[in-house]
Amino acid sequence: MSAPVPFLDLPQQHRPLLNELNQVIGGLIAEGKFIGGAPVAEFEKAFAKFVGSAHAVGVANGTDALMLALRVLGVSRGDVVIVPAHTFIATAEAVSMVGATPRFVDIDPITYTLDPKALAAVDKTGVKAVMPVHLYGQPADMAPILATAKQHGWHVVEDCAQSHGATYQGKVTGSFGVLAGFSFYPGKNLGAFGDGGAVTGSDDARIDHLRRVADHGRQTKQLHGEPGVNSRLDAIQAAALTIKLKHLAAWNKERAVAAGWYEARLKDVKGVVTPKVGALRSHIYHIYALQVPERDRFLEHAAAQGVGCGVHYAVPLHLQPAYKALGHKQGDFKVAEQVTARCVSLPMFPGITEAQVDQVVKVVKEHVKAGS
Template sequence: MNVPFLSFEAQHAPLSAALTQAFTRVLNSQWYVLGEEVKQFERAYSAFNEVAHTVGVANGLDALVLALRALGIGPGDEVIVPSNTYIATWLAVTQVGATIVPVEPDPATSNLDPARIAAAISPRTRAIMPVHLYGQACRMPEIMALAAQHQLFVVEDNAQAQGAAFDGRRTGSYGHINGTSFYPGKNLGALGDAGAVTTDDEALAQKVRVLRNYGSQQKYYNETIGYNSRLDELQAALLQVKLPVLPEWTRQRQQVATWYEQHLAGIAGLRLPQVAAGATHVYHLYVVHTPDRAGLQQHLGRQGIGTLIHYPIPPHLQQAYQSLSFSEGDFPIAEDLAATCLSLPMWPGMSESHVAAVATAIRSYH
């Protein structure tokens, strides 16, 4: 059985008529930027994410940049980020001119370790940026307590974890201001680039509304140096169709993860995802770890099973960050995770037979 790494068919086919209707509604409205569709989606996502305010922006990176800008973070400030994350988390800090302070994760969950965060706080630290990596909630109560103790801001990167929670509270609702992405492959994906900022703070939300629109509240009157970073009407309309189905898609992802856990149990040299006590995992990705990643990936490819690596090179070793003078060995946990991680197929609509086929191929290699 061929098993693709990702398939949208089971998600999009049942929604085809509704998605087409949403497209037609926007087309006929003759209003394509910052209109009623964006306002309606912002209200709906706020209700889903249990926050007071959602501000739609162009993409997930912009969401993080605008969140940092709204907090006034810039040159001279330090921001604590994970040493293992997609590079967008680091890029956001760089784009506002602040200093990146990488912190190693808990090897079991791949998420930021609060104890290591505490050790990295300095007099110049202004914010902590936890990333709910692969869809598992970080230990947010501990992170928020640290932030309160040291009078720091928290900006959650919730791009991979829409609908996850820690101690029953949604990710993307803990931080002072937070960013998420609706890139097509995310658990809630648009049909192009899209993102949002979430917060309970009206003043911060209003700053982001101004920043996303050229620094302007009134057309042609610009009060600050802003951006052109607006969630467009079409993507907002399409996301409104998908949002009510997200809880069911999450349930399906969690079921697939349960099947993986059952079918992959007991394979020597293969470490399965571990979920921290109090956390939920929405399985944006199902990531296993093995010291023979290259061999296993090639074997699975020959069996018609798609896999990807999230992410093969940690940010501190990327060419883009050569100027920071990090070297191999500086962040050994991040480097080990990058060298051993392999993302298996994971999408709503996967059946147990798909999972069994993947597991059979893995067992045949081991």
């Protein structure tokens, strides 16, 4: 049997950077400086520039980034925030964390991102904000989403946890909404060596406020203007992210090349649906999600053949026990239900070889053949 193909290969990705990382992180340990300071400021500046926003604020993780964005926009108990039914649960959790209620809408069947037509038709009662998710690394269709939000006076907070560097009409995601939340969870296209996140935005007052809330509501060292939270990006994580950010564009390109290899080999396989990229968008393939028949049987076959796969995500948010109180049932968001029942995430990482892709494709074809 060939060598296993991992779902993700972080050690391989970090190997060429090890000397630089060890030197910088070793320097911080020697200095004893771990919270805030120059490494965080330097990363925030570089990341804001990469995104095309005036500011970036490092925070503890992507969930907090979204929660803090909603909090400084004044979203609170009694308010409603629109969230796609198919995303990681953190998008909705951020809404719950500020005491507001998520209202789910279905996704577009081609791009799997928030369906602008469903958004235009949604019950508008109590809505304060909408959170499009650039799922799997593909930007949501921002033009109609921004137009609907503007018409109704809603804030737009982008969930960019999976979209570092993906573009829509030539602009990088994270520069469309009033605020945007990023995750630097290790497996993301830009990942830290632990948890991390950032908020981007160009509104000076809101960014200043967010910075204070994320640091215990501090006005000065000793004065706290409001009860805040402790949600800061560590200096060690920031220093590592600054080093990795320089490689992000090249890594995203390598992922796109690998997606091209998958597409060429799988597009005509009966019963399989490959990812499609919407008009005027670039996809950074954080996740390469395929729809396959009998997904769970495929997962067993892939595991037996040494191919590491994932599922993002098996249960849509409206059917999650955590949101049972919202009273949804099977059939409420049909596209999300169909995609979650059939999606499987294939190995995808910078440096994946054409031979590894061939090995994965062979396993997909064997599965389809066995079922026909």
